Amino acid sequence: MIEIYNTESRRKEVFAPIDAKRVRMYVCGPTVYALAHIGNARPVIVFDALFRLLRHHYGRDHVFYARNVTDVEDKINARAKERGITIRELTEETLRIYREDMLALGNLAPSFEPRVTETIPEIIAMIAALIANGHAYEAEGHVLFSVPSMPSYGSFSGRSTDELLAGARVDVAPYKRSPMDFVLWKPSDAATPGWDSPWGRGRPGWHIECSAMAEKLLGDTFDIHGGGRDLMFPHHENEIAQSVCAHGGAKLSNYWMHNGMLQMGGEKMAKSVGNVVAVRDLLAEWPGEVIRLQMLMTHYRHPLDWTEEGSRTARTILDRWYRAAGHAAPANDMPAAFIAALDDDLNTPEAFAVMHELAAEALKGSTAAASSLKAAGNLLGLLEKTPEEWASWRPAKMALSEADIIARIDARNAARKARNFAEADRLRKELLDAGIVLEDGPAGTTWKPA
């Protein structure tokens, strides 16, 4: 039995899918105009872990996970112009890198990766439906959602419409009936991507794409909707408004989950703050699995300050787990305590405590524990390599070439054989200064990045 903290009710609730044969989850995906930063990766990793847990419980053919790709957006247009490439070139390149990066972090591909450019007819149909039932109106080539037409607007993110009116800090477009109204469709000039619509050539506003893609793939009401906390308002509030009003009041999602913000030096990591670290850059310095474990070592709802020390800790843990798991085949049965931890609102830190216990038993010789450890890790997308593959990971930049290192190791071993330990230690030190740690084992000397 899974319990999920539902942001909407602000309580932990027992998870009961609408249809256990078709469990459905939607997560807000990337706008493809720039490299994904590590903060962008948090929801991907967190909800991938949930996806895997759901598949464990309901069967892999019974869980459907949609994560959209927003490939129509004004920032994309601006960036493409800046770089002197076409919008298509920019979105294709960015999406390709995004997929590579997310794969390197151990994420499964979602069941569906809908793109806005492939969902335009559904978006137009949804907007038309909103106009038809009085929740939207056309004004000067724009179509706007009429916030006052939905009395419950604001209840999801916990704000009153009075407060929103008072706090309105943007210039209110003259064609808006209410300052809170938001854009569903906006006109495009000849240089901007656009599609023909009943309201002229234009493009969708920010929020409608998620409503339309979710409807298309998962139906009017589905089980879980996820995303970053910062999306609660306005994005999710508006998504709810659009979908609920287009669907005659049907609920959009039964459970809402929001991951906490990733921080860097105590501040939210965001492009607007300028403190972003690209996933791509981190992957040059650390195995993707290290980043994945580091991400999951903190409960998904809490803020997470991204530090190098955290990466080091995660790597040390994985070194130990890989040693402990060895070549064991994953057990068929999952450790109960491990699953129980994950079932409790995806309590990954507690699940890792169980893995630590298993690792200790495995290192004392329990092959059953090794198998359980492997199975548990695999469930979360960890420990999927062989120990050899794990040990052979190399950072993109090293002070010494592989050949230089080998030459020094050979020289050191010759010195050791001659019992010239002063020289052997000098070579060890020299390599350590270059960021290389040597380990003398029964099978010879191996090395790894410090």
Added chain:
RNA sequence: GGCCACGUGGCGGAGUGGUUACGCAACGGUCUGCAAAACCGUGUACCCCGGUUCAAUUCCGGGCGUGGCCUCCA
């Protein structure tokens, strides 16, 4: 300013109305030419002030601090 989270040992990080979380780091020991790994052992904690209670880190109130949102944001 409004709304909402959070505040645990050197660091990371769960959890609980009364009993060791766990990990990393540190220290001592076994082992090792050295180092690493492994194993054994050691230490340090629940922001402040009230309240409820036999008992609060855990519940309630206030304060302080940090973070998020308030139409760019994962």
